[in-house]
Amino acid sequence: MRAVTINTLQAHKAAGDKFAVITSYDACFAHLVEEAGIEVILVGDSLGMVLQGHNSTLPVTVSDMAYHTANVARGCSKPLIVTDMPFGSYSSSELALANAVALMQAGAHMVKVEGGAWLLSTIKALTERSIPVCGHLGLTPQSVNSLGGYKVQGRDPKQAQTIIDDAKQLEQAGASLLVLECVPADLAKKISQALSIPVIGIGAGADTDAQVLVIHDMLGLSSHTPKFVRNFMAGNNSIQQALSDYHAAVKSGEFPSAEHTFSG
Numbered sequence: 001m002r003a004v005t006i007n008t009l010q011a012h013k014a015a016g017d018k019f020a021v022i023t024s025y026d027a028c029f030a031h032l033v034e035e036a037g038i039e040v041i042l043v044g045d046s047l048g049m050v051l052q053g054h055n056s057t058l059p060v061t062v063s064d065m066a067y068h069t070a071n072v073a074r075g076c077s078k079p080l081i082v083t084d085m086p087f088g089s090y091s092s093s094e095l096a097l098a099n100a101v102a103l104m105q106a107g108a109h110m111v112k113v114e115g116g117a118w119l120l121s122t123i124k125a126l127t128e129r130s131i132p133v134c135g136h137l138g139l140t141p142q143s144v145n146s147l148g149g150y151k152v153q154g155r156d157p158k159q160a161q162t163i164i165d166d167a168k169q170l171e172q173a174g175a176s177l178l179v180l181e182c183v184p185a186d187l188a189k190k191i192s193q194a195l196s197i198p199v200i201g202i203g204a205g206a207d208t209d210a211q212v213l214v215i216h217d218m219l220g221l222s223s224h225t226p227k228f229v230r231n232f233m234a235g236n237n238s239i240q241q242a243l244s245d246y247h248a249a250v251k252s253g254e255f256p257s258a259e260h261t262f263s264g
């Protein structure tokens with residue numbers, strides 16, 4: 001596998017070929033993920049929950065994200081590395097710019113931000129300054145206190161329309177990728193078809209252009225696993241095989257199946 005770029009992912013979408021995304025927070029896992037042929041590594045702020053033991057992603061700092069991004073970048077050379085901008089680090093365009101530069105200098109190839117219309121000028125500012133951006137809509141965990149919990153989003157028609165409008169505007173503002181988390185499968189399908197940028201689903205059904213999971217969840221290491229998670233260690237005795245199986249199951253469309261999917 002040659003180094004994955006945004007062009008590679010765009011070509012996958014154009015050809016109707018699915019690709020896989022998985023979180024990593026250190027060089028060891030990043031290397032195993034690369035060996036499995038997985039296209040994209042997300043250095044997710046979920047590290048606040050799975051590594052640091054918090055019950056939300058809110059306490060994670062830019063310096064935490066830069067530290068883990070640098071460790072991941074030393075462990076692999078082929079996957080595209082996307083790093084989450086943590087809570088509060090992109091509240092204004094100026095703040096976002098300074099923090100995104102730090103994450104890019106730590107080894108990220110792209111940064112991810114959670115939110116819709118309020119972010120358009122920030123996305124424009126970042127992309128104009130050569131910092132590629134991944135959007136994130138639906139269940140946005142940094143908004144857990146406003147949403148009242150980790151709940152499926154977009155079930156009522158008005159809320160679904162807002163997510164569709166936000167997705168189109170994020171693409172228009174220059175986003176290169178979009179994560180859709182915990183939305184009904186039919187809504188995710190509609191958005192994936194409406195956008196020309198690749199859409200990555202988690203709890204968003206089988207019809208997005210890609211899938212993402214938290215690596216600890218798919219290895220069966222987490223105490224609470226949401227409905228959209230499949231344990232790829234079940235019936236396996238190596239992490240390397242579990243990662244290869246995840247890649248193959250996403251590519252073939254075998255994962256996610258109905259049991260991992262939310263309906264409207």
Ligand SMILES: Nc1nc(=O)c2c([nH]1)NC[C@@H]1CN(c3ccc(C(=O)N[C@@H](CCC(=O)O)C(=O)O)cc3)CN21
Binds near residue numbers: 049141152216227
């Ligand atoms: N380990 C881990 N895995 C994740 O997927 C993840 C994190 N941490 N931290 C950041 C966010 C939080 N996420 C979550 C957390 C819980 C649910 C959850 O329990 N969802 C319910 C749906 C409830 C409903 O039906 O509205 C579920 O049953 O899956 C979903 C996403 C996803 N992200």
Ligand SMILES: CC(C)C(=O)C(=O)O
Binds near residue numbers: 042
């Ligand atoms: C669950 C994914 C999409 C994420 O944002 C994270 O790992 O932080």
Ligand SMILES: [Mg+2]
Binds near residue numbers: 141
């Ligand atoms: Mg995140």
